[in-house]
Amino acid sequence: MRLYLLALNPTDSVTEGFLPAADRLGLQVTVLTDQPDAHRRSAPGIEVLECDVRDFRAVITRIATHHAPDAVFTNSDHLQTQAALAADYFGLPAKDWKAALRVKDKAQMRRHLAASGLDAVWSAELAAGQDPAVLTALDVPYPCVVKPREGVASEDVVLVDGPEELALRCKEIQDRRPSAALVVEEYLAGDLCSLETLGDGKLRHVLGGFRTRLSPPPYFIEERCTFVSAHPEPVVAQILAQLDALGVGFGICHTEFVVKDGRARIIEVNYRAIGDQADLMLAQLLDIPLFEHVLRTHLGEPLPADLGARTDGVALVDNPCARSAGTLTAAPEAVDLVVDGIELTYRPLRAVGERHELYHTNRDFIGALRALGRNTDQATLDRVAADFLAAQRWEITP
Known part of the structure; x- marks a missing residue:
């Protein structure tokens, strides 16, 4: 085949x-x-x-x-x-190509969810090349978020506090991406989380999710993701209802959302595996052939009613980030080790000698640490991961 x-x-x-x-x-x-x-x-x-x-x-x-x-x-x-x-x-x-397009286009996703009656987020589009001054005529709720309509990985996503800054940030992104349409939308406050799902079009499994620690504003770099075996049932139900409205249910999907006072609101739907090595960790943590299951759905095979996933693990992915532009002159090498029962897997994401600008996105990651423990507690996992990272040294020379 x-x-x-x-x-x-x-x-x-x-x-x-x-x-x-x-x-x-x-x-x-x-x-x-x-x-x-x-x-x-x-x-x-x-x-x-x-x-x-x-x-x-x-x-x-x-x-x-x-x-x-x-x-x-x-x-x-x-x-x-x-x-x-x-x-x-x-x-x-x-996948339904209409659903794939619907969630890739962030403006269309907002329109569709609003029309479904499930969630209405204030948003406006700025066409490629359109003068940001047109936004001054709108009743923009501040703070708001500016991002490419079809962007990924926090690329050119920024929080702004007022009309002058909004026009400036839009112009900066347009200079970098002259062919990109932009979306301006209200800032959704709350705890940032994700839901990982796998479906075959008829049956859908919830694989768990993550809580995400972001970089300080105005940027949205996902620095650490901590596994959550089960978000509260009412929260999961809200997200699944929104995914159903969007037509998302085939294959694997990574949905980012915020929760505040029990209300779950989608930030974006990534109709693929979570990435940034968290999917590799998820397969190991659940102890299932996750990637094979995904491919089997695309071969037309139904998913089993029970994936047989393990529930005795805690895990996180931590991504050390560059804080300045320059050349990476010192960094730890790849390593696999076990400390206090915690499996640590560190992989460099930049080679020593490479020069990079500061992107304020996931492209600033210089390494990835996966930490996984079984029959242990979150505090032990967090301590072992923090101790490992504290003992490493990364140097960037301007």
Whole structure:
């Protein structure tokens, strides 16, 4: 059976999660990408074909002129609609392309949820190239958040306090992204959380979720994610109802939301695995073939009624971040160890000698620490992780 996997840049989710899972399932894999050299380096031995994967027509043509497909899949935020359209064209199991588009377009997601009667968030769109001065005529609730309409990973997401700053921030983003439409929306206060779900279109499993620690405002860098085996049932019910309204229920999904006074409000829906190594940790923590389950749904196989997930673990992912621009001149190497029963996995995300600007996004991550414990408490996990990070040294030279 042949799996076509659409990708942009290589990610840990693909190279360490989905590609090994495909191999374990005995699938023949063809990666379609606009960055073929990078994927050939990250996944030697995998067939990689160059393709304009942002264009669903190019994807369909590339597949139609190669081997017959049994599944078309992507874990990229940017390619869900294209993969869904291509899979549907070949009569294969797929996400609803309308739902994929609906959640990728943050303005459309707000409109759809408001029309459903489940949640109304004040928001406005600024078209690519449109003068931010038009926003001054609107009754913008401050503080508010500015972000690209189809952005990811906190890229160019910023909190603003007034009209002058709003116009300035919009102009800055437009200078960096002249073709991007922007969304301005009310700031949703509360504890930032996520819900991880896996469905086959008929059955949906809630895998748990995370509580997220953010960087100080005005930016929204997700510095630490702590696993939550079960959010309160009323909170989960609110989020699932909103996902149902959006048409989200096939494959894996990472939904970010805030909770305040028991009310859960979606920030964004990422119709893919959580990423940033948290999905790798989730598979290990639950002790299930998570990536295989995801691929099986795209092959048309139903999910089991019981995934057999373990419930005896605590876990977190902590991402040390660069605080300034410059060259990384000292950093710890990859390591796996066990301390006081806690499994620690540290992986560098930048090579020593690399120079980077300061992005105020997840691109500022310089490492990833996964910490996992079984039959232990959260306090022990937090202490061991904090002690490990405190003993490391990262140096950035301007």
